[in-house]
Amino acid sequence: MAEEAHAGATSRTERKALEKAKILQRESERNIFRLVGQVLKKPEAERSEEEASVLLLHRDAVEELCKRQVRRNVLKRKQEELFDDAEELKSKVRQLAVAVKQANHLVVYTGAGISTAASIPDYRGPNGVWTQLQKGRTVSSSDLSKAEPTLTHMCIRTLHKENLVKHVVSQNCDGLHLRSGLPRHTLSELHGNMFIEVCTSCSPVREYVRLFDVTERTSLHRHGTGRRCSHCGDELRDTIVHFGERGTLEQPLNWKGAAEAARMADVILCLGSSLKVLKKYACLWCMNRPASKRPKLFIVNLQWTPKDDLATLKVHGKCDDVMRLLMEELNLQIPVYDKVDDPIFSLATPVRPEEVKSHTREVITPPHELEEVSYAPTEQADNVTSVQGGWFGRGYSKGRKKKKKA
Numbered sequence: 001m002a003e004e005a006h007a008g009a010t011s012r013t014e015r016k017a018l019e020k021a022k023i024l025q026r027e028s029e030r031n032i033f034r035l036v037g038q039v040l041k042k043p044e045a046e047r048s049e050e051e052a053s054v055l056l057l058h059r060d061a062v063e064e065l066c067k068r069q070v071r072r073n074v075l076k077r078k079q080e081e082l083f084d085d086a087e088e089l090k091s092k093v094r095q096l097a098v099a100v101k102q103a104n105h106l107v108v109y110t111g112a113g114i115s116t117a118a119s120i121p122d123y124r125g126p127n128g129v130w131t132q133l134q135k136g137r138t139v140s141s142s143d144l145s146k147a148e149p150t151l152t153h154m155c156i157r158t159l160h161k162e163n164l165v166k167h168v169v170s171q172n173c174d175g176l177h178l179r180s181g182l183p184r185h186t187l188s189e190l191h192g193n194m195f196i197e198v199c200t201s202c203s204p205v206r207e208y209v210r211l212f213d214v215t216e217r218t219s220l221h222r223h224g225t226g227r228r229c230s231h232c233g234d235e236l237r238d239t240i241v242h243f244g245e246r247g248t249l250e251q252p253l254n255w256k257g258a259a260e261a262a263r264m265a266d267v268i269l270c271l272g273s274s275l276k277v278l279k280k281y282a283c284l285w286c287m288n289r290p291a292s293k294r295p296k297l298f299i300v301n302l303q304w305t306p307k308d309d310l311a312t313l314k315v316h317g318k319c320d321d322v323m324r325l326l327m328e329e330l331n332l333q334i335p336v337y338d339k340v341d342d343p344i345f346s347l348a349t350p351v352r353p354e355e356v357k358s359h360t361r362e363v364i365t366p367p368h369e370l371e372e373v374s375y376a377p378t379e380q381a382d383n384v385t386s387v388q389g390g391w392f393g394r395g396y397s398k399g400r401k402k403k404k405k406a
């Protein structure tokens with residue numbers, strides 16, 4: 001018994017000594033890196049003999065620090081927003097117009113960059129949601145329900161009407177494609193739609209389109225909206241694929257439509273997406289085919305994307321600017337969004353009387369009620385606090401941690 005205790009003590013002492021040695025070694029490595037780093041910062045000509053010999057002595061540290069610097073530079077360059085000058089932009093859009101006219105099956109992929117003009121921040125731009133959350137800041141979503149389809153949304157709708165665009169695959173949850181008048185079957189909203197809640201107990205899945213953001217109570221792995229299906233009484237869920245999740249709903253995300261569209265596509269136009277998430281969905285890129293048999297890629301984005309090297313053309317411009325020029329080239333009128341034509345009002349199911357107070361998010365006002373509303377000061381206008389989360393980032397940090405572990 002005493003012996004055992006003694007052995008335990010020895011091994012504990014040994015472990016401690018080992019730990020200590022490790023700590024000392026790490027400390028010494030840190031010192032070397034600090035020293036080498038300081039020397040490397042100096043221009044070569046200004047280094048003393050002693051400093052030069054430090055570099056010779058610690059070649060591994062020099063190599064590692066140089067690698068890190070390269071990585072940092074690449075990262076910085078990838079985050080920068082670039083703008084083509086007016087001439088270049090025009091000439092690129094002319095090329096794009098030719099491709100649009102010649103395409104047999106043009107599919108459009110859209111990201112947050114097409115909604116920034118509707119004052120919905122993008123994800124990875126300098127003020128994007130992702131960028132802000134990375135820095136530990138919160139993101140306000142107070143005026144998201146006020147967002148309306150942008151010029152780009154309206155152009156895409158027109159291009160579809162003109163039979164130039166066959167399908168739209170969107171990462172955006174803001175519902176603006178739908179509200180622009182794009183038919184539902186033409187649209188795959190891969191990450192859901194903030195205005196749609198569904199009952200998955202009903203078969204087929206029963207959809208409830210609402211005139212407000214249904215996601216205020218939902219977050220990562222918590223999809224219940226608190227309202228109930230009027231047919232079976234089960235709790236409704238949002239359709240949002242939150243940060244860190246994989247979409248499992250077939251409907252209304254319409255993955256099938258997206259995969260089918262990609263299979264048929266000969267031209268893919270990517271608008272305002274960093275493509276960092278979309279690139280992970282192999283079926284969207286026909287990567288199982290040889291490069292020459294894949295759809296031609298046209299990318300409109302201010303920042304670098306992982307598909308840039310594969311693109312036929314990369315346009316550095318704001319989506320609205322590019323689309324305005326494109327429509328000019330194609331000789332097409334750009335319709336202005338008119339609430340009267342917004343399909344969401346005819347698609348929407350009113351909430352049941354007992355559920356009117358089940359949410360605090362602002363309701364999109366139907367056009368015929370607009371006049372009355374404008375006379376009465378609305379309560380909501382006064383207490384527009386910065387609402388957090390729902391589809392807009394809540395649960396993000398949880399998702400991050402999980403990802404890192406994996």
Ligand SMILES: [Zn+2]
Nearest residue numbers: 199202229232
């Ligand atoms: Zn149901």
